[in-house]
Amino acid sequence: MLIGGVRTAVRWGVAGLATAQAGVIATLMIADRRRRRSRQHVAFPTMPPQTMPADETEVTVYTKGRDLYDDMIAAIDAAEHTVLLETYIWKADRTGQRFKRAVTAAAERGVAVYLVYDWFANLVVPQQFFNFDPRLNVLRHRPWTGLRRFPVRAPGLNHRKVLVVDGAIGFLGGYNIGSEYATRWRDTHMRLVGPAVADLENVFVDYWNQTRSKNHTTLAQPDQRQWDSPITLARNVPSLGVYPIRYMYLEAIDRARERIWLTHAYLIPDDDLVFALVEAVERGVDVRIIVPAESNHVVADWLSRVSYHALLSRGVRLFLYQNAMVHAKTATIDGVWSTIGTANIDRLSLVGNYEVNAEVLNADIAAMMEGIFTMDLGNCRELTLEEWEQRPLAAKVSEGIIAPLRPLL
Numbered sequence: 001m002l003i004g005g006v007r008t009a010v011r012w013g014v015a016g017l018a019t020a021q022a023g024v025i026a027t028l029m030i031a032d033r034r035r036r037r038s039r040q041h042v043a044f045p046t047m048p049p050q051t052m053p054a055d056e057t058e059v060t061v062y063t064k065g066r067d068l069y070d071d072m073i074a075a076i077d078a079a080e081h082t083v084l085l086e087t088y089i090w091k092a093d094r095t096g097q098r099f100k101r102a103v104t105a106a107a108e109r110g111v112a113v114y115l116v117y118d119w120f121a122n123l124v125v126p127q128q129f130f131n132f133d134p135r136l137n138v139l140r141h142r143p144w145t146g147l148r149r150f151p152v153r154a155p156g157l158n159h160r161k162v163l164v165v166d167g168a169i170g171f172l173g174g175y176n177i178g179s180e181y182a183t184r185w186r187d188t189h190m191r192l193v194g195p196a197v198a199d200l201e202n203v204f205v206d207y208w209n210q211t212r213s214k215n216h217t218t219l220a221q222p223d224q225r226q227w228d229s230p231i232t233l234a235r236n237v238p239s240l241g242v243y244p245i246r247y248m249y250l251e252a253i254d255r256a257r258e259r260i261w262l263t264h265a266y267l268i269p270d271d272d273l274v275f276a277l278v279e280a281v282e283r284g285v286d287v288r289i290i291v292p293a294e295s296n297h298v299v300a301d302w303l304s305r306v307s308y309h310a311l312l313s314r315g316v317r318l319f320l321y322q323n324a325m326v327h328a329k330t331a332t333i334d335g336v337w338s339t340i341g342t343a344n345i346d347r348l349s350l351v352g353n354y355e356v357n358a359e360v361l362n363a364d365i366a367a368m369m370e371g372i373f374t375m376d377l378g379n380c381r382e383l384t385l386e387e388w389e390q391r392p393l394a395a396k397v398s399e400g401i402i403a404p405l406r407p408l409l
């Protein structure tokens with residue numbers, strides 16, 4: 001009798017919470033849609049692409065989509081042997097069409113072109129856009145790919161954004177392909193020219209060979225990989241059960257002695273990451289995080305805010321990027337270590353998706369990344385603990401209601 005009563009109460013409790021969560025989410029989305037209609041596009045600071053050597057590899061960092069896309073297209077147009085292009089989102093707009101024309105032209109002149117795009121992320125894109133010339137080798141990543149194998153592997157979206165041309169030039173970072181990203185989003189991407197490109201090529205080749213269907217050809221492994229590079233690539237590969245990027249962050253944060261400067265589009269850190277950041281503050285590290293004041297995903301923003309109290313009350317400084325979406329997934333620590341990649345600090349990226357981040361151990365590149373962080377800070381407003389504590393009660397209650405959803409993202 002008592003057990004039956006408890007069961008009924010739990011059932012009603014769960015149903016009530018789910019209903020309240022659905023209500024909060026619907027309200028947020030309606031309010032966000034209204035806000036978006038009146039939102040004006042405002043310019044934000046960017047820098048021209050900056051190039052710096054890291055040992056024998058030349059690293060260029062981009063803060064503006066238009067510059068990046070021009071250089072990616074130029075690389076594809078100059079391709080002589082291979083184009084390996086992997087993107088999470090591929091919009092069918094002018095920019096998407098531009099990339100499609102470039103890879104098609106490359107295939108027409110005899111270049112071997114291999115394309116990967118994510119099925120889920122592009123469901124909203126007209127599917128006829130993905131009818132490619134048959135000379136192109138195309139792999140549409142389906143999240144359940146790993147489930148078809150035995151023993152069953154973890155599912156996951158392919159969230160990577162990678163381009164490798166002729167094994168000689170590689171691109172990696174936060175930019176998907178789309179016109180909005182070219183001018184309206186502040187994101188960070190890198191270009192590699194030199195020995196480290198072999199590792200990026202290997203990232204693509206391994207994925208292709210592990211995931212391809214019987215109709216796809218196998219790709220040859222690059223044979224020029226180095227042991228002692230200042231640039232290493234951390235890959236999350238659900239089908240292999242490996243998620244090193246989360247550990248990469250935990251380890252780098254743990255080593256920090258002076259400063260940890262993070263820029264993240266969707267910051268939904270788990271308790272271990274919050275603990276690591278707070279512990280860094282406690283040993284005197286200057287911990288700053290730039291996040292969008294309002295991202296393109298209102299629910300992600302609200303789930304992100306669930307951790308603000310834990311961060312602000314323990315000395316982590318939060319900076320809200322104004323009037324534009326900051327989509328970068330970067331960090332720079334102690335003027336020594338930096339990362340640029342595709343992984344957000346959320347559960348989907350850190351223990352869910354296929355991702356790749358470059359870790360760069362080089363003081364010049366770190367100085368460059370600090371310069372970019374400082375530039376972005378100029379377009380931010382600091383959120384203080386006092387201000388955060390004074391938000392309306394309705395907001396606090398809403399956060400409490402949706403907080404249990406945090407592990408889903």
Ligand SMILES: O=P(O)(O)OC[C@H](O)CO
Binds near residue numbers: 176296
């Ligand atoms: O998943 P990301 O980080 O590439 O961001 C993509 C945008 O959220 C698309 O809506």
